[in-house]
Amino acid sequence: MATSGTGSRPPTIADVARAASVSRTTVSHALNGIGKVDPRTRERIKQVAAELGYRPNLRAQRLRRGEAKAIALASSMPFAVAGGASRLGFYMEVAAAAAESALLHGYALVLVPPVRSGSALYSVDIDGAIVVEPDRDDAAVAQLRERGLPYVALGRPTAEGDDSPYVDLHGGPVADLLLAHLREQGARRPALLVGAGARHSAVDARAAYLRAAAAHGWPPVVATAPEEGGEQAGYEACAALLAEHPDTDAVCALVDAFAVGAVRAVRDSGRRIPDDVMVVTRYDGLRARTCEPPLTAVDLHLDQATADAVDLLLARLRGETAATPAAATAPEPRVVPRASSLRRPPPRP
Amino acid sequence: MATSGTGSRPPTIADVARAASVSRTTVSHALNGIGKVDPRTRERIKQVAAELGYRPNLRAQRLRRGEAKAIALASSMPFAVAGGASRLGFYMEVAAAAAESALLHGYALVLVPPVRSGSALYSVDIDGAIVVEPDRDDAAVAQLRERGLPYVALGRPTAEGDDSPYVDLHGGPVADLLLAHLREQGARRPALLVGAGARHSAVDARAAYLRAAAAHGWPPVVATAPEEGGEQAGYEACAALLAEHPDTDAVCALVDAFAVGAVRAVRDSGRRIPDDVMVVTRYDGLRARTCEPPLTAVDLHLDQATADAVDLLLARLRGETAATPAAATAPEPRVVPRASSLRRPPPRP
DNA sequence: CTGAAAGCGCTTACAG
DNA sequence: CTGAAAGCGCTTACAG
Numbered sequence: 001m002a003t004s005g006t007g008s009r010p011p012t013i014a015d016v017a018r019a020a021s022v023s024r025t026t027v028s029h030a031l032n033g034i035g036k037v038d039p040r041t042r043e044r045i046k047q048v049a050a051e052l053g054y055r056p057n058l059r060a061q062r063l064r065r066g067e068a069k070a071i072a073l074a075s076s077m078p079f080a081v082a083g084g085a086s087r088l089g090f091y092m093e094v095a096a097a098a099a100e101s102a103l104l105h106g107y108a109l110v111l112v113p114p115v116r117s118g119s120a121l122y123s124v125d126i127d128g129a130i131v132v133e134p135d136r137d138d139a140a141v142a143q144l145r146e147r148g149l150p151y152v153a154l155g156r157p158t159a160e161g162d163d164s165p166y167v168d169l170h171g172g173p174v175a176d177l178l179l180a181h182l183r184e185q186g187a188r189r190p191a192l193l194v195g196a197g198a199r200h201s202a203v204d205a206r207a208a209y210l211r212a213a214a215a216h217g218w219p220p221v222v223a224t225a226p227e228e229g230g231e232q233a234g235y236e237a238c239a240a241l242l243a244e245h246p247d248t249d250a251v252c253a254l255v256d257a258f259a260v261g262a263v264r265a266v267r268d269s270g271r272r273i274p275d276d277v278m279v280v281t282r283y284d285g286l287r288a289r290t291c292e293p294p295l296t297a298v299d300l301h302l303d304q305a306t307a308d309a310v311d312l313l314l315a316r317l318r319g320e321t322a323a324t325p326a327a328a329t330a331p332e333p334r335v336v337p338r339a340s341s342l343r344r345p346p347p348r349p
Numbered sequence: 350m351a352t353s354g355t356g357s358r359p360p361t362i363a364d365v366a367r368a369a370s371v372s373r374t375t376v377s378h379a380l381n382g383i384g385k386v387d388p389r390t391r392e393r394i395k396q397v398a399a400e401l402g403y404r405p406n407l408r409a410q411r412l413r414r415g416e417a418k419a420i421a422l423a424s425s426m427p428f429a430v431a432g433g434a435s436r437l438g439f440y441m442e443v444a445a446a447a448a449e450s451a452l453l454h455g456y457a458l459v460l461v462p463p464v465r466s467g468s469a470l471y472s473v474d475i476d477g478a479i480v481v482e483p484d485r486d487d488a489a490v491a492q493l494r495e496r497g498l499p500y501v502a503l504g505r506p507t508a509e510g511d512d513s514p515y516v517d518l519h520g521g522p523v524a525d526l527l528l529a530h531l532r533e534q535g536a537r538r539p540a541l542l543v544g545a546g547a548r549h550s551a552v553d554a555r556a557a558y559l560r561a562a563a564a565h566g567w568p569p570v571v572a573t574a575p576e577e578g579g580e581q582a583g584y585e586a587c588a589a590l591l592a593e594h595p596d597t598d599a600v601c602a603l604v605d606a607f608a609v610g611a612v613r614a615v616r617d618s619g620r621r622i623p624d625d626v627m628v629v630t631r632y633d634g635l636r637a638r639t640c641e642p643p644l645t646a647v648d649l650h651l652d653q654a655t656a657d658a659v660d661l662l663l664a665r666l667r668g669e670t671a672a673t674p675a676a677a678t679a680p681e682p683r684v685v686p687r688a689s690s691l692r693r694p695p696p697r698p
Numbered sequence: 699c700t701g702a703a704a705g706c707g708c709t710t711a712c713a714g
Numbered sequence: 715c716t717g718a719a720a721g722c723g724c725t726t727a728c729a730g
Contacts, residue, residue: 010497012723023701028725038699055496058474059417060723063408063706069472070459092441099460108473110419110457111448123418124457125407147404148359290638361707372717377709387715409707412722 011052020048031056068125070108071313073098074140074151075132077227089256090283090302094132094154097306105314112140121147127317130154130309133169134162136198152313154305156200156327165316167309167328171204174298174333178252178280179212181296181335185343187250187278191221191241193234193262194254201282205254221245225258234261242269242277250278250341256287259295263340278341293339305330360401369397380405417474419457420662422447423489423500424481426576438605439632439651440481443503446655447479454663461489470496476666479503479658482518483511485547501662503654505549505676514665516658516677520553523647523682527601527629528561530645530684534692536599536627540570540590542583542611543603550631554603570594574607583610591618591626599627599690605636608644612689627690642688654679 017024022045030037030045037045062068073095099109107127112120121129121143133155134141141159144151153166175192182190192209194202206222213220225237234257242248242265251266253259259281266277273279273293281288284297308328366373371394379386379394386394411417422444448458456476461469470478470492482504483490490508493500502515524541531539541558543551555571562569574586583606591597591614600615602608608630615626622628622642630637633646657677 013725014723024724025701025703025726026699029700032725034726036699041699055471057412057723058472059408059412059415060706061725062474063406063412063708063722064724064726066408066706068408069474070457092445095444095460096441096462100462103462103469103472106472108419108459108461111444111460112457113445113449113452120452122404123407123452123455125411125418286635286638289635362709363707373708374710374717374719375715378716381709383710385715390715406707409722410709412706412724413708413710415722 010057011054012057013054016045016049016052016054019052020045062125067317068127069106070110070124070126071098071102071310072110072112072121072124072126072129073132074112074121074129074144076135076139076141077132089285089287091132093285093302094130094306097303098130098310101307101310102314105310107310107314128152128313130306130313133199133201134159136160150313150316152309152316154309156204158198158200158203163326165312165326165328167305167312167330169200169300169305169330170333171200171202172208174201174282174300175205175208175252175254176212177298177333177335178282178296179209181337182250182252182278182280182341183216185250185274185278185341189218189221189245189248190250190252190278191223191245191248192252192254193223193225193237193241193258195227195258196224197227201254205252209252219245221248225255227255230257231261231264234258235265236261238262238265239269242266242271248277250280252280254282256281256283256285256295256297260287260291263291263293263295274339274341274343278343280341284336288338291340296338296341297336299334299336301331301333359406360403361406362403365394365398365401365403368401369394411474416666417476418455419459419473419475420447420451420659421459421461421470421473421475421478422481423461423470423478423493425484425488425490426481438634438636442634442651443479443481443655446652447659450656450659451663454659456659456663477501477662479655479662482548482550483508485509499662499665501658501665503658505553507547507549507552512675514661514675514677516654516661516679518549518649518654518679519682520549520551521557523550523631523649524554524557524601524603525561526647526682526684527631527645528558530686531599531601531627531629531690532565534623534627534690538567538570538594538596539599539601539627540572540594540597541601541603542572542574542586542590542607544576544607545573546576550603554601558601568594570597574604576604579606580610580613583607584614585610587611587614588618591615591620597626599629601629603631605630605632605634605644605646609636609640612640612642612644623688623690623692627692629690633685637687640689645687645690646685648683648685650680650682 013024013027017027027045030042095111102109110124128150129144131140131151131153134153134157136158155169156166210220223237223241225233251262253262262279266273271277280296282298284299288295288297312328362373362376366376376394379391444460451458459473477499478493480489480500480502483502483506485507504518505515559569572586572590574582600611602611611628615622620626629645631647633648637644637646661677
C-alpha cells in the first residue's frame with residue numbers, strides 16, 4: 001500500500017529481507033509459500049513486503065526459473081488472407097481467445113503478426129507457441145523448431161514427420177458438410193477452390209471433395225490459387241474455372257478472400273448467385289457476412305478450439321508429455337446457411 | 350548452422366568464449382558491435398558463435414539491461430463491448446496494428462484481454478502499455494500507474510491531472526461529422542446515445558452535441574447506457590428515449606453495440622429506418638456492417654492512429670520525453686454513409 | 699525453522 | 715585491444 005520513502009527504484013527482495021530482519025532465502029520461501037517458514041515469520045514478512053510495495057522482478061524470476069511465462073501466436077498465413085483490408089479475421093479471432101485462455105493460466109500471449117519473411121520469432125522471449133494452420137513447410141514452424149521451442153498446431157499439421165500435438169479443425173468433415181449442403185440445395189456440379197499451400201484445410205478438403213465427387217458421379221473440378229493473391233487470385237481462379245467448366249453450378253471456396261473474389265467472377269460471367277452458381281466458404285468472419293450476398297460458411301467453434309490448443313501447449317510445457325493427448329478435437333463444425341447458397345428455405349429444425 | 354555435439358542445452362556466451370579462446374567480455378563486445386575489438390577477432394568470434402548456433406538468452410539480457418522489450422495493449426472496456434459475441438471489434442483491430450508496429454521496432458506486443466477485474470497487468474513483464482480509450486477512473490491506467498509503467502492513451506484521457514501522451518481520436522469532430530451528415534439527410538431532431546463512462550468519445554461527443562443542438566435550435570436529448578450492458582442496454586435506453594421524445598428522428602449511438610440495440614428498439618416502436626428514424630454509429634466494424642440495415646459509421650483510421658500511439662510510447666521509453674510530442678493526431682475521420690441514414694443518394698464527390 | 703552461498707546468462711565499468 | 719570481476723534480482727540445493 002504505502003510507497004516506500006526510501007528511493008525511486010522499486011524495492012527488491014533484499015530490501016524486504018533487511019526490513020524484516022531475515023535473509024532473502026526466508027523472504028523467498030515465505031512469499032512463495034514454500035512450507036519451511038514459521039507462520040508468524042511468514043506473516044510478518046508478508047506484511048513488510050506489502051508495506052514496501054514489493055513485487056518480485058519478473059525478469060529475474062524468469063531468468064532463474066528458466067521460463068518466460070509467455071507463449072506466442074504465430075502464423076505463416078500471408079497477410080492478404082490473415083489480415084489485410086479489414087484485418088478482422090480468423091487470426092485475430094484466434095488471438096483474442098488465446099490471450100484470454102493464456103492469461104487465465106498465468107501466461108502472457110505475444111501476438112506475432114503474420115510477418116512476411118519474419119525473423120520475428122527470434123526476438124521474442126517465449127516458452128512455446130500456437131501455430132495457426134501450418135503449411136507443409138511452414139516458416140513459423142521452422143523457426144520454432146530451430147529455436148527448439150514446443151508448439152501446438154491449430155489444425156492438423158501436414159508436414160511429413162510432424163507429430164506435434166494439434167487441435168483438429170476437421171478439414172475433411174467441414175468440406176463434407178459444405179458439399180452436402182450444396183447438394184441439398186440442388187447443386188449437381190460443385191467445384192472446389194482451395195489455397196495453393198498444403199495446409200490441412202486445403203489438403204483434407206481436396207481429399208474429401210474427390211471422394212464425394214466419385215461417390216456422386218461428379219466430374220471433379222479443383223482449382224487452386226496462391227493465398228497471397230487474396231480476393232484477386234480468387235477472382236481469377238474462379239473466372240478460369242467457369243470458362244473451362246461452364247456447367248459448374250456451385251463453388252466451394254475455402255478461403256474467405258477467395259470466396260469474395262469468386263462472387264465477383266461469377267457475376268462478371270453473367271451468372272446469378274445463388275440461382276446459377278452457389279458460393280460457400282469456410283471461415284464465418286467479416287468477409288463472409290458482409291459479402292453481397294452474404295456467404296454460407298461454417299461455425300468452427302474457434303474459441304473452444306483455441307482454448308484447447310492453449311491447454312495442450314501448457315500441458316506440454318509442464319512436461320506432461322505422457323499424460324498429454326497428442327490431439328484435441330474441436331466441437332463439431334456446423335454450417336451457417338446464407339443467401340449465397342440458399343435456393344430453398346433452410347430446413348427448420 | 351551446425352548443431353553443437355556437446356550437450357542438449359543451448360550454448361551460452363561462455364561456450365562461445367571458450368570455443369573462441371577469448372573472454373565473455375570480448376564475445377559480448379564483438380557480438381554487440383561495440384567498437385573495441387580487433388576486426389579479425391570479431392570475425393572469428395562471430396563465426397564461432399554461428400557454428401555453435403549461439404543466440405543470446407533474452408531473459409538474461411533483459412534482466413541485465415533492465416528492460417522487457419515488450420509492451421502491452423490494455424483496456425478497461427467491458428467485455429460485452431470490446432469482445433463478446435463476435436469478438437471482432439475495435440480492440441482487436443487495434444491489437445493487430447499495434448503488434449505489427451511494435452515488432453517492427455523490436456518490441457513484442459502482449460495482448461491483455463479486456464479482463465473484468467484483472468490483476469492481469471501485474472503478471473506481465475512489460476516496459477509500458479497502450480491503453481485504449483481510458484475512462485476517467487480507468488482500471489488499466491490505475492494498475493499501470495501503481496506499477497510505475499509509462500503508457501500512451503489511444504484517445505484523449507479524461508482523468509483530471511492525466512497529462513500522459515495520447516493519440517487524439519477526435520471525439521468532438523467525429524460527433525460533429527455524424528451530426529452534420531444527419532442534418533444533411535434531413536434529420537431535425539437527432540438524439541445522442543452514449544456510454545455511461547467518461548471516455549473521451551462520450552465526453553467530447555456530448556459537448557459537441559450540445560453545441561450543435563444550441564446552434565441549430567434542437568431540443569437536446571442525451572441518453573446514456575452502461576457499457577457492460579451491450580446491445581440490450583442500447584435497446585432499453587433507445588426505447589425509453591423514443592417513448593419520452595417521440596419526435597426524435599435520428600439516433601447517434603456512438604457505441605456500436607448500442608447502435609445495434611437501438612435499431613431493434615426503433616423497429617419495435619413501429620418506426621422505420623431510415624425513413625422515420627436514422628441511426629448512425631462511430632466504429633466501422635463488423636457490427637456496423639452486418640447490421641440490418643447496415644449502419645453509417647466513421648472511418649477513424651485506426652491503423653495509423655495505433656501506429657502513432659506505439660511510436661509515442663517507444664519514444665517515451667527511449668527517454669525522449671523532451672523531444673516527444675505530448676500528443677499525436679490521427680488522420681481526419683471520415684463518414685462512411687450506409688443505408689441506416691441514407692434518405693437521399695450520397696453526394697458524389 | 700533459518701541463512702550463506704552459488705548460479706541463472708548476460709553486460710559493463712574498470713583496469714591493464 | 716582484451717579480460718577479471720561485479721552485479722541485474724531472483725531461487726534453490728545445502729548446511730546448520
